[in-house]
Amino acid sequence: MTQNSQIISTGLRGRCPNCHEGQLFEGFLKFAKSCESCGFDFESQDVADGPAVFVILLASAIVVPLALAFQIKLDPPVLLTLAIWIPVISLLCLALLRPFRGVMFGLQIANNAAEGQLEQSSEDDAD
Numbered sequence: 001m002t003q004n005s006q007i008i009s010t011g012l013r014g015r016c017p018n019c020h021e022g023q024l025f026e027g028f029l030k031f032a033k034s035c036e037s038c039g040f041d042f043e044s045q046d047v048a049d050g051p052a053v054f055v056i057l058l059a060s061a062i063v064v065p066l067a068l069a070f071q072i073k074l075d076p077p078v079l080l081t082l083a084i085w086i087p088v089i090s091l092l093c094l095a096l097l098r099p100f101r102g103v104m105f106g107l108q109i110a111n112n113a114a115e116g117q118l119e120q121s122s123e124d125d126a127d
């Protein structure tokens with residue numbers, strides 16, 4: 001198993017990216033403070049809204065064409081279309097969010113991702 005596939009597999013299962021055993025989550029979407037198995041600090045990283053962006057894009061790419069085809073083929077009342085597809089896209093987003101958070105957390109740690117910072121030039125160092 002390559003490193004990236006192991007990171008993705010570990011994230012999808014909601015396991016610690018360090019030891020691949022301990023639980024990453026203590027709630028539905030809330031990360032635990034640290035790994036129960038190896039003690040790895042989960043509070044050192046924050047995935048913020050990153051997973052939500054990917055989930056919204058993916059869920060929209062799946063649901064919008066289906067909803068459009070449904071609307072065009074069957075021509076139902078708009079309220080019926082909304083009553084069907086709003087819960088579908090909501091449930092799909094909820095189902096995808098936790099695994100995406102786990103994967104992004106693992107990738108962030110594996111790639112030492114951090115907030116962008118401006119490099120100091122050598123002239124600034126001389127001051």
Ligand SMILES: [Zn+2]
Nearest residue numbers: 016019035038
């Ligand atoms: Zn661990």
